[in-house]
Amino acid sequence: MKTDELIKTLGADAKATAMPLGKMWLMVLTFAAIAAAVVFFMTIGMRPDFMQAMQTIRFLFKFVFTGTLAITAFVVLRMLAMPGAPAGKYGRWLFVAPLLMAVAVVLELFAMPSGDWGKRLMGNNMMICLAFIPLIGLVPLAALLVALKQAAPTRPVLSGAVAGLLAGGLAATFYAAHCTDDSPLFVATWYSLAIAALGGVGALMGRFFLRW
Amino acid sequence: MAGMNEAELARLMRAATAGDERAYAEFLRGTAAIIRGFARRKIVQGGVDPEDVVQETLLAIHLKRHTWRQDAPILPWIYAIARFKLIDSFRRRGRRVEVAVDDFAETLAEPEQETVSERDIGRALDGLPPGQRSVVSSISVDGNSIGETAQKLGMNETAVRVALHRGLAAIAKRFGRG
Numbered sequence: 001m002k003t004d005e006l007i008k009t010l011g012a013d014a015k016a017t018a019m020p021l022g023k024m025w026l027m028v029l030t031f032a033a034i035a036a037a038v039v040f041f042m043t044i045g046m047r048p049d050f051m052q053a054m055q056t057i058r059f060l061f062k063f064v065f066t067g068t069l070a071i072t073a074f075v076v077l078r079m080l081a082m083p084g085a086p087a088g089k090y091g092r093w094l095f096v097a098p099l100l101m102a103v104a105v106v107l108e109l110f111a112m113p114s115g116d117w118g119k120r121l122m123g124n125n126m127m128i129c130l131a132f133i134p135l136i137g138l139v140p141l142a143a144l145l146v147a148l149k150q151a152a153p154t155r156p157v158l159s160g161a162v163a164g165l166l167a168g169g170l171a172a173t174f175y176a177a178h179c180t181d182d183s184p185l186f187v188a189t190w191y192s193l194a195i196a197a198l199g200g201v202g203a204l205m206g207r208f209f210l211r212w
Numbered sequence: 213m214a215g216m217n218e219a220e221l222a223r224l225m226r227a228a229t230a231g232d233e234r235a236y237a238e239f240l241r242g243t244a245a246i247i248r249g250f251a252r253r254k255i256v257q258g259g260v261d262p263e264d265v266v267q268e269t270l271l272a273i274h275l276k277r278h279t280w281r282q283d284a285p286i287l288p289w290i291y292a293i294a295r296f297k298l299i300d301s302f303r304r305r306g307r308r309v310e311v312a313v314d315d316f317a318e319t320l321a322e323p324e325q326e327t328v329s330e331r332d333i334g335r336a337l338d339g340l341p342p343g344q345r346s347v348v349s350s351i352s353v354d355g356n357s358i359g360e361t362a363q364k365l366g367m368n369e370t371a372v373r374v375a376l377h378r379g380l381a382a383i384a385k386r387f388g389r390g
Contacts (some may be wrong), residue, residue: 008355009351013274083288083296089235152279
């Protein structure tokens with residue numbers, strides 16, 4: 001086929017248009033949130049003292065951390081999905097959530113006697129945390145990868161990893177409503193590990209699945 | 213045509229998105245010239261034909277044109293896709309060369325029948341299911357319109373459009389794989 005013939009052929013197909021990216025993201029994020037909610041409420045659900053916990057700063061900070069991570073990851077992912085978009089410029093936003101967490105950890109270390117640090121770090125829900133954040137985030141991650149494939153990520157591995165961070169942030173936001181370990185020491189360690197696992201799965205999936 | 217610039221290309225693509233088919237053809241021709249220059253600069257050793265990269269990039273641009281935001285510059289978008297496809301075709305070529313060693317004797321035994329215009333996309337066209345293949349080749353190789361193709365193949369125009377789009381997507385997918 002000559003290039004001129006190809007151009008004519010593409011012109012004949014000009015009326016076939018894909019869904020605009022904005023609409024696609026809205027759909028996939030809605031679906032991801034619903035999927036995460038379904039898994040969360042069908043399995044572990046909210047902690048019984050949720051309303052009282054709302055009064056404590058440590059509990060609320062968990063949502064600040066996970067929510068910030070999810071939002072910033074989405075901002076970067078949206079850029080990675082468009083060739084030539086300034087993803088690098090937005091990439092620095094990914095540091096906001098870890099920085100907030102670093103501040104919280106330092107404050108916690110000041111607030112608590114050093115004898116309590118170990119106990120607060122290990123908490124009571126380490127295994128549940130490590131199991132359920134990835135579990136809740138798995139379907140959202142798959143949905144995000146499908147959406148990415150409809151777009152045009154020129155950096156598939158990185159895009160997959162950031163999709164994993166977004167799915168992890170979303171899943172951790174739900175999980176935080178269940179978990180009774182509210183110390184930043186616990187969250188910084190086990191939440192991060194679980195979210196990073198989703199990031200790793202996302203990167204791996206991106207490597208093989210995000211070709212276009 | 214070779215010197216089409218940012219503003220011109222963006223204007224044409226905006227017009228194309230609004231439904232102007234002539235603007236779209238002009239955009240594709242201008243873009244092809246830009247990618248051709250890019251591919252020839254980047255491919256210094258043999259093995260990858262720049263024109264293959266031009267065609268694969270055009271196909272990707274066509275199928276992914278919804279990923280360009282109308283208020284964003286269009287040249288970075290075009291170059292990012294071209295670079296992605298160039299790397300892809302280097303990678304694929306590297307692998308194919310390794311695979312081809314086994315088939316070398318067979319290849320030698322066959323008579324030389326490769327033609328200059330037989331591009332990768334042309335070969336991928338041959339791999340399509342018969343329905344899609346006849347529609348795509350009627351439009352591309354024979355130069356028929358959607359309407360003429362519908363008449364020739366005894367289909368309605370909607371079915372022709374669907375087969376054409378699926379055929380193009382399938383061709384693109386073959387390149388993306390592995």
